[in-house]
Amino acid sequence: MITLHVYLSPKSGKSDALRAAVQDPWISTMSEQPGFVQAAMLTPFGENATESDDIEVVSYWESEELRLEWVARPIHDQVFASIMELAETISPIVKTVSADWNV
Secondary structure: OEEEEEEEEEOOOOHHHHHHHHHHHHHHHHOOOOOEEEEEEEOOOOOOOOOOOOEEEEEEEOOHHHHHHHHHOHHHHHHHHHHHHHEEEEEEEEEEOOOOOOO
16 A cells, blocks of 8 residues: 655645645545545644645555556546645655554
8 A cells, every 4th residue: 555645835825725625626536546545634733723834635545556547547637737726836755554553
């Protein structure tokens, strides 16, 4: 199993719109793809969190091959376009799941 961590910095005043676009259409469409296991959107915790804070999206996949098949589908570019419009920066990192608990 692998994970894809996507770090997103919202454009000024676009944090709420970016969070909404992450949920739908991006993750809602991703969740229908072969090999998808689960995903989570992580945001800062506590009283110091602000509207402009970065977002981390972690998606779990059965394999890197299945994740790459999703990325190669035209629907990926269609649903990810709104993320690209709303994010100042986008930084993806793929990691191997070497151990898991209750996933």
